[in-house]
Amino acid sequence: MTNKLPLLRIGKFYLLILILVFAILLSAVYSISVGQVYIPFNQSMNVLLSIISNNLIGTTDNIDNVSLITIIYQVRMPRVVFALLVGLGLSLCGVVMQAVVQNPLADPYILGVSSGATLGATFSILIGFGSSAILSQFGVAFGAFIGAFITAIAVLILSSLGGKVTSIKLVLSGVVIGALCSSFSNLIIYFASNAEGIKSVTFWSMGSLASASWDKIPIIIFVVVIGIIFFLSQFRILNAMLLGDESAITLGINLGVFRKIYMIVVALITGTLVAYTGMIGFVGLIIPHLVRGITGSDHKYLLPFSLLLGALFMIWADILSRVLIDNVELPIGIITSVIGSPLFIYIIIKKGYNFGG
Template identity: 50%
Template sequence: MYVGVSIVLLAILFLSVGLAVTKGSVDISIGEVYEIIFYKLFHVGNEDILGSGAIHDVVWLIRLPRIILAISVGAGLSVVGIVMQAIVKNPLADPYILGVSSGASLGATIAIMFGLGTVLGSNAIGVSGFIGAFTVSMLVLVISNIGGRSNSIKLLLAGMALSSVCSAFSSFIVYFANDAQGMQTITFWLMGSLAGAKWQEISIIVPIILLGIIFFSTQYRTLNLMLLGDEVSITLGSNLNKYRHIYLLITSIMIGILVYSSGMIGFVGLVIPHIVRMVFGTDHKKIIPIASLLGAIFLIWADVLSRSIIKGTELPIGILTSIIGGPCFIWLMIKKTYGFGGKN
């Protein structure tokens, strides 16, 4: 079943890319889409027709980068959500649980309100969000190790404390800056968007996210053990503290990159892992690859909806994922047959 579902999801993902590129203000057939893609990748076809022109620009320069970014963000958030839930042994954990979202928000707020664009360039908000998210993640690690080795409870408490501090500083800066336009920019960024996708950034983002997913796919035994808790793992001769630190460092880099590229997109890293666990159980060997594929497909179509649901404008994708994800998560919570794994 697992192999069959994986093959089906891969086929759906491949088809979704072609179909999603056709959706928009300009009607393009799926045949034209794949002709342009194959020409750009393998130089197959007529250069005069496929190598330039309005359709080429819409497919290759605007829509396809956005869809590739959606795949990376959806897969990355889903896998990081699974890993975070194992690290803190909490089914309510999501990629932003350890204060990452508040750190990113503080970084973005500083960039907008203090005009850091002259220093960090045109993507100052994303760069500052990455710095804020990564800094908070590292501080969580440091604080959770004060007074003894960290564990899942200390990580959660440290994350909650730093999240409150970052939120307070963000509010403080916004209050005294009195900048209505800056407030609007921050709010829109925090809602998430894939509109700024460019091939130059994708060439960096995709390899990092892919390497992270591959790494965690090889760590399924340790992640399975984390669901049982530190006490059980010690009796089995394995100390999870070292692995927890390594995993948090890698997830922090992944989340920082995703925040940099798309802002804050909620519920993907919370709902997708639970849906996959409900069908395939709690074995990370199976659920990590499946969740990455399902998360990628979900975000592709969420992005298509976000730019087509209201004619003439684009709905921030974070709003849409929350509208979809909230009811789905409530439904999952009331399912009596569903279990998180380990000691429930």
């Protein structure tokens, strides 16, 4: 592993970070403008600045149609924030998982978390768990989160049997538990007589940001921001994981303990995101690959760059899901897969870098 930036000097790296931030801001305003109801870019910018600054900057006086302000604030702004947070969270989890299991093919779902979330959501929709008076406010989201978290704990326990936790045991445990959860999900669907529920499960499994709302954002912000702060402080441990257990031991680092901690944190982040947006693949897999080809494998640079690129990617994936077909909103999971698959194939064929640098 190398800690050098192979293609960028430090100054250029931070310049590129600023460019990414600027691109995210412009993309966010454009995302607010497009959709079934088109809103001019300058009007979206004025409304956005007015809301953010509490009317100190920007104005809504030049917008005659009051419903446009409602569309911007109540529908599109929460959706943009959702896309931003999901991109940040999935990219973060992808980077961490690839280091934890020492496998460049890892993503937030390799340890069976997605299958557990699917089982929880399927159970909620088809069995009626989400219709409970106590849980009616959370519904499918609660079931998906609980399923993801329980699955992660099960994988952690299974990988701990017979000795210390290793990257190979984590992967194998994740595959086994994930397959088991998928089997139970299919079993529930097979015996279910709720046609509308089955349709909801199918749509949920393809991922969507359509349920975005302001009341759901605080939970996601809390989980994602805490995760970001935590892992940005762990870049040295993540770098040590790429060296392997034996090398880490010589440095006085017990990777087994950190794997358990990181896995639980990743499960919390992924479970929360999957609970509210459904299954959105390839973000945690493809973004770290793209960034690693630019910054190298040093997580001090890999993490922040991946976070921003993941956020930008998700904002544009959401834009495409709304504008590709007139009057039709495609599930965003389809968009990320269609974009991510060829990119990943290209990386496999053309990129010659090793995982460690």
